[in-house]
Amino acid sequence: MNRFKEHISRQLAKATSLPNADFMNTLVIPPKDDWGDYGWPCFSLAKTMRMAPPKIASELSQKITSDDYIENVSSEGPYINFTLRKNVVIDDVCRKIFAEAENYGSSDLGNGRRVILEYSSPNIAKPMSIGHLRATILGAALKRIYEYLGYDVVSINHLGDWGTQFGKLVLAYRKWADPEAMKIDPIKELFRIYVQLHEEAEQDKTLEDEARTIFRKLEQGDPEIKKIWNDFIDLSWKEFDRIYAILGVKFDSVAGESFYQDKIDDIVKLLEDKKLSTESQGALIVPLDDYKLEPLLLKKKDGSTLYATRDLAAAVYRHDEYDFDKMIYVVGVAQSLHFKQFFKVLELAGFDWVKNCQHVDFGWVKLGSEMMSTRKGNIVFVQDVLDSSIDKASRIMAESKFELENAEEISSQVGIGAIIFANLSVKRQTDVSFDWEKILDFNGYSGPYLQYAHARLCSVLRKHKGEPHVEADYGLLDLPEEYKLARMLLDYPEKVADAAAHNEPYIISAYLLELVGLFSTYYQKYKSARDKILSDDDKLRAAKVNLTYCIKTVVGSGLSLLGLKAPEKM
């Protein structure tokens, strides 16, 4: 992937006479820049060579000579360090980026293999929570990353549109819904009565039974209940459509839980035939004691289904329908046990493709130190978050010295960018506290920081006038930051692949922050007529402009993978 690393690995293989050893993945980055670009620790050879690591490093460094790529080989204690020819690296990476432009970093790694990505999956008749927002942003980023790597991605929104919660909602709706409030803001009114139901159910346990009865009737097709349910779905879509449009998220399929209703019997029967299910306390379960797991519940004692049943039916259906190579569920960490149980049952049922299914979990979004809970009513509304952020961006923009004709569009891009980036800048398993001040802080390492740097890159290129052309004397670029920037650009394809391998878009986020931070330093450090990017030396200027163009290209590519717009002015 990185021809310089490949080259060094080959040299090491030759020098050690170990053609099959994996040097590629054991190369490290020396802690000091002037020690070299890559280093290799020699400890692993100490036993077989019966020699002290520093001695090995020293001998190997003399065996490997400089060549077209390698400028110098040295040893530093037990490490053998390689310094690359700087002009070759810069020349190489710039030409590659010019050739591939906005496709730099993409590949055919996936080779058309099909990946199913399930994400977002909000609940009908409830306001979309920040947790669902995180799932949506994360899933959408993964979809773009996998596609960039040549996978055939099918994104599925597994809508929470079925289950006992609808019994509760219909019950609460009949009891307390205010028709006026339902006209003004139906989702908030439904949310209000849903919370009320949970509060009253604490005192009055019969409410839960009533709710279960209503859901059972819904499952049996009661027309009146079904109509209310359908109305709820329509109301919800008005909100979802708006949010998805703002975020630029689309799905290939929106088969919700209810979609699998007529496919449940088959899977239940299959599990019965395979003698996997059994009756217990009136419910139908699959015992998993042998695997140290809690049993998976297929049916409640009243015969109605549970989400695990629907997940089983969904998985089988999707395999038949899409013949996937891999299926990824982007769902919160709270459901880890559920996925373990449900994957285990698929395995026991003989579906060996379950080994290609993966729960890609993510941490909680907490409100202060509290868990957000729709039932308890302590949640933050996605719409409010997006609106506040856009508003903040437009206030900052109003103070800008730039007069932008499309200021509204840009503040929207920046405000939304801040929210998206806040969700993608930490490892997905990390819990995050929702903090208004932080999420609306556009200073420091944030989405707007990246977008701002991109705008500045564009601004320089605009002032240069004339299109950058690949031919330039890159050897003229002799500032240390210029070489470091080129080195970082070289790493981009590897970072994209890593992000997919770990299902961690933050790998790209962290990379972009580092790249852009380095550029900002470079940009502000060199201001003299000769050293600045738009240098008064034409030849030097051509090379600097080209490097700038390459950085802009990579930043633009990374931002679009994450789902942020990259405005050219802001």
Place this chain on the structure above:
RNA sequence: GCCCCCGUAGCUCAGUAGGAUAGAGCGUCGGUUUCCUAAACCGCAGGCCACAGGUUCGAAUCCUGUCGGGGGUACCA
């Protein structure tokens, strides 16, 4: 009770298929705009990587235990 995750700077987080001196941002303090966008940049300060053992050439990273926090654990999703 059992299972899973987490504990790194005042705060929020990186660094964990073991590698050379543990890094950012925010916050504090102090600098930088007749100069390619100051939503920026530079500098100062800030650490017993929860604690105790172990594994080995080497541990923030792997193992065991303790303490602390969170989540899950049969008719919610």
